[in-house]
Each structure stands twice: as structure tokens, then as C-alpha cells.
Amino acid sequence: MANPSKRSLLEAVTDHGPLSRSELSALTGLSKAAITGLSRELIQDGALAESDVAAAPARQGRPSILLTLNPSYGYFIGASIVEEPVTLVLTDLQGAVLGQRSAPWSNDPREIAETIRQAVPHLLGGAGIPADRLRGIGVALSGLVNNDQDRCLHSANLGWLDLPVAAVIAGATGVPVFLENDANAVATGERLYGLARDFRTFTTVTFGDSIGCAHYVDGALYRGHGGGAGEIAHCTIEPGGLPCRCGKRGCLDTIAPRQAILAQARERGLAATTTAGIEALAAQGNTDAIQILHRAGGALGLAIAHVIQINNPEFVLVVDVDGALGPLFRTVTQQAIEANVLPRLAASTQIRFHQATRDLWARGAASIAAHKFLTREEG
Ligand SMILES: [Zn+2]
Known part of the structure; x- marks a missing residue:
């Protein structure tokens, strides 16, 4: 997401939104003028939306328009290969689950890639989402993942040792793919959308x-x-x-x-x-x-x-x-x-x-893809 100021604004909205422009200024340390300019760009770009509700009861003083993530700016698929069966969910940018599927489990990366490739049009079609709005796929697994989140370094459960799994799945689907350890995926899901948002x-x-x-x-x-x-x-x-x-x-x-x-x-x-x-x-x-x-x-x-x-x-x-x-x-x-x-x-x-419920790893995996999308460098 372009420059560091834009990213810190998006991060603040993700963590604490909906927020007013004054609140964003206080949280990010950016001037109100800078917030006004950046939020205008992000609204034009489609990443942010202005909420209809002018004032929340807890807020003091004059009502103000609140900024929130635009849920339809991007959609994400999370796949869990943590346990049988393979579970897939489709979420929007705010983590709402719009569709779910399951498929037979496998420990062959090519079979998993094929399973995900076949699930993509069903999930998108079921929710009426155009294919170009799918921004990323996250995959949760039991095991260790490298820092770039494209290789599984070791998984006793899957019998994997240093495999470039993300590239195999990205090759089949044409979408950026990120791997994550199952527990880390759950923590990231709770941090972005769940009970750990404020911590x-x-x-x-x-x-x-x-x-x-x-x-x-x-x-x-x-x-x-x-x-x-x-x-x-x-x-x-x-x-x-x-x-x-x-x-x-x-x-x-x-x-x-x-x-x-x-x-x-x-x-x-x-x-x-x-x-x-x-x-x-x-x-x-x-x-x-x-x-x-x-x-x-x-x-x-x-x-x-x-x-x-x-x-x-x-x-x-x-x-x-x-x-x-x-x-x-x-x-x-x-x-x-x-x-x-x-x-x-x-x-x-x-x-x-x-x-x-048992879809928590798939939801966590989708949040990994959403987090990567929100914090990406502009190419
Ligand atoms: Zn032990």
C-alpha cells in the first residue's frame, strides 16, 4: 500500500476502526491535513469507505464522519490443511465469511493446489464476486514456515521438508499465496478481526x-x-x-x-x-x-x-x-x-x-492473505 503514511493510516483503521479523521490524526501522529489528503486518495482507490453513521454514542462532542475499511475492496480465500478435511473459506476485507467448502485431505502439494484451484470459482461464484477481486490466498498448516511465508520448512503432520508450497499453489491459481503456521494464523485472525484487536x-x-x-x-x-x-x-x-x-x-x-x-x-x-x-x-x-x-x-x-x-x-x-x-x-x-x-x-x-468452530484455521489463513494485501509494498 504505497508509502509508510498510507500504511500507518490503514493499519490504524484496521486495528481500531471505524475512526474519525481527528482520531486518526491522534493515533498516527500525522497532521489533520495529511489525514484528509491520504484518506481522500484511499477512498478514491476503494480501500476506505466513509460510514453512514455520523456519531457513535460513546464519542464526545460534534458528530463526525467515520472511516472504515471498505469490505468489498478485496476478497481472500483461506485454506486449512491442518486436519481432515481441507477447509476453505472466502472472506471480505473485514473478515466476514461469505462462503465455505471442504475437500478431501492430501499431503501432496500439487493435489492441494488442484483442490484450491477447483474451489476458487465455486467460492467466488457463490458469493457473486468477480475473479479479479480475489487478492490473495492464505494457507494454514501444522509446521514451520519461513519468514517470506512461501516455503514450509518442516511439517511432521504433512511429511514436508523445505517445500516451496506457495509457488505450486500460486502457479495453479494465478493469485498470490502465503503460508502460515496454524497457531500463527489463528493469532493473526484474532488480531485483525477478532478478540485481540485492541491488544x-x-x-x-x-x-x-x-x-x-x-x-x-x-x-x-x-x-x-x-x-x-x-x-x-x-x-x-x-x-x-x-x-x-x-x-x-x-x-x-x-x-x-x-x-x-x-x-x-x-x-x-x-x-x-x-x-x-x-x-x-x-x-x-x-x-x-x-x-x-x-x-x-x-x-x-x-x-x-x-x-x-x-x-x-x-x-x-x-x-x-x-x-x-x-x-x-x-x-x-x-x-x-x-x-x-x-x-x-x-x-x-x-x-x-x-x-x-473448526473453520478457525481457514479463517485465520484468509486473514494472513488480507494482512499481506493491506501491508504490501506497491509494485
Ligand atoms: Zn512432545
């Missing part, structure tokens, strides 16, 4: 069949040296504990996620085959069910407490995928966080639990 330093923990974690530090995604930042699933919580699929022992992944809880329930001969069923048994006083949930929630809370101690986020968002976190589990997790974080840090960290 610059925050952590998301995605809890379902497995556990993902990602950090934003001072407004930017923190990848770490090799793209592996935030991998709390393989923090050792019980030294010498159960063997983990990563080769270590006692990782959080062996204790807390849905699959681990269900495995423990099977071992103890419980009748329940879902986490909701185990919660129901616990509510009836079943000791085994209570013990399993206490161990799992305690482990998750301890891992989150360590993250809070190390990173000091303003906000921790625990995203519960498809109702994996029942009431007892959630209570034990919260208590374990409170018991293991310094009181000063505990008081200054907002923690929120939020339930999401």
Missing part, C-alpha cells in the same frame, strides 16, 4: 485435538529464531512422564489435549467417548473423570502460567475448538494459572476463554 502484546492458545500457541509482541507476530516460537504443546510438564510423539517424555501434548484426555478415559475404562461425556461423569462425582480433568487442566494452566511469566502479555486468549474445554476443565485451568503466576503479573493479564 499489541498478546498470546493465543488454541485448544482442541492438539494445542497451538502464538505470540504477538508490540503489534507484530513473534516467530522466534527458526519459526518455532510458542510451541507449548511440547513443553515438558511431567519430567519422565508418558512418551510423546515428538520423541520426548511428559510433554503437555501427552496430558491435556482432547486426544490425550480421551486416551486416559479409555485406559481407565470410562464409558465416555467425548470430553463433554467425561465432564458429565465428573459432575456426577466419578473420581476417575475428575482426576483426568484435574491433571489435564492443571497441566494446561501450568504451561500458560509459564508463557505469562516469560512474555508478560496483556491478554491471553484461550480458543476452545469445538467445545473441548468443559466447565471443570476450564475452572482447573484458571486456578492453575492463578496459582503459578506472580500475583502482580496475574493482576495485569486479561485471560479469556472463547469457543470457536
Whole structure:
């Protein structure tokens, strides 16, 4: 998006919009005259729109026209190859989901590219969007992605080692393609469109069949040296504990996620085959069910407490995928966080639990493409 001033204006509207021109001036440090000129260009270009509503009740003083992202300026497809099936969503620039499809899973980049190529006209046609308005495709996967977001450096789940996946998909679709780690995609989606919009330093923990974690530090995604930042699933919580699929022992992944809880329930001969069923048994006083949930929630809370101690986020968002976190589990997790974080840090960290559907990775992937489009350099 051209020059740095335009980009900072767009970033402010993305993060905090709708905003008046005076508010934009205060947020960006640009003069009101500069804001007036830049916003006129961005409105002509189609990126920004003026809202019809002249004044929000919370705003003081004279009513003013508010600027917002123009949702129809660009459309994005997000594809998740995190778990079966491949899930695709079409979103507008404000993150609204306009269409969804699923397709059989594959770990062959050419097959995935073909799946996406076939889905594009269905998604666009279903929403009545012209093909030239599709600005980018984001792909979420379990694994490490390089800084340019075009190569998958490693994915145990997909069996990939340093593959140029984005180029394969871009070659099939003719649209810019960006890859992202699944947890990072969720964090970016929450930062752009979701519950983390108002926070610059925050952590998301995605809890379902497995556990993902990602950090934003001072407004930017923190990848770490090799793209592996935030991998709390393989923090050792019980030294010498159960063997983990990563080769270590006692990782959080062996204790807390849905699959681990269900495995423990099977071992103890419980009748329940879902986490909701185990919660129901616990509510009836079943000791085994209570013990399993206490161990799992305690482990998750301890891992989150360590993250809070190390990173000091303003906000921790625990995203519960498809109702994996029942009431007892959630209570034990919260208590374990409170018991293991310094009181000063505990008081200054907002923690929120939020339930999401399984399309969260595809929505996150679409937000990656939208973010890239909004922050792109003009070619
Ligand atoms: Zn492990």
C-alpha cells in the first residue's frame, strides 16, 4: 500500500476502526491535513469507505464522519490443511465469511493446489464476486514456515521438508499465496478481526485435538529464531512422564489435549467417548473423570502460567475448538494459572476463554492473505 503514511493510516483503521479523521490524526501522529489528503486518495482507490453513521454514542462532542475499511475492496480465500478435511473459506476485507467448502485431505502439494484451484470459482461464484477481486490466498498448516511465508520448512503432520508450497499453489491459481503456521494464523485472525484487536502484546492458545500457541509482541507476530516460537504443546510438564510423539517424555501434548484426555478415559475404562461425556461423569462425582480433568487442566494452566511469566502479555486468549474445554476443565485451568503466576503479573493479564468452530484455521489463513494485501509494498 504505497508509502509508510498510507500504511500507518490503514493499519490504524484496521486495528481500531471505524475512526474519525481527528482520531486518526491522534493515533498516527500525522497532521489533520495529511489525514484528509491520504484518506481522500484511499477512498478514491476503494480501500476506505466513509460510514453512514455520523456519531457513535460513546464519542464526545460534534458528530463526525467515520472511516472504515471498505469490505468489498478485496476478497481472500483461506485454506486449512491442518486436519481432515481441507477447509476453505472466502472472506471480505473485514473478515466476514461469505462462503465455505471442504475437500478431501492430501499431503501432496500439487493435489492441494488442484483442490484450491477447483474451489476458487465455486467460492467466488457463490458469493457473486468477480475473479479479479480475489487478492490473495492464505494457507494454514501444522509446521514451520519461513519468514517470506512461501516455503514450509518442516511439517511432521504433512511429511514436508523445505517445500516451496506457495509457488505450486500460486502457479495453479494465478493469485498470490502465503503460508502460515496454524497457531500463527489463528493469532493473526484474532488480531485483525477478532478478540485481540485492541491488544499489541498478546498470546493465543488454541485448544482442541492438539494445542497451538502464538505470540504477538508490540503489534507484530513473534516467530522466534527458526519459526518455532510458542510451541507449548511440547513443553515438558511431567519430567519422565508418558512418551510423546515428538520423541520426548511428559510433554503437555501427552496430558491435556482432547486426544490425550480421551486416551486416559479409555485406559481407565470410562464409558465416555467425548470430553463433554467425561465432564458429565465428573459432575456426577466419578473420581476417575475428575482426576483426568484435574491433571489435564492443571497441566494446561501450568504451561500458560509459564508463557505469562516469560512474555508478560496483556491478554491471553484461550480458543476452545469445538467445545473441548468443559466447565471443570476450564475452572482447573484458571486456578492453575492463578496459582503459578506472580500475583502482580496475574493482576495485569486479561485471560479469556472463547469457543470457536473448526473453520478457525481457514479463517485465520484468509486473514494472513488480507494482512499481506493491506501491508504490501506497491509494485
Ligand atoms: Zn512432545
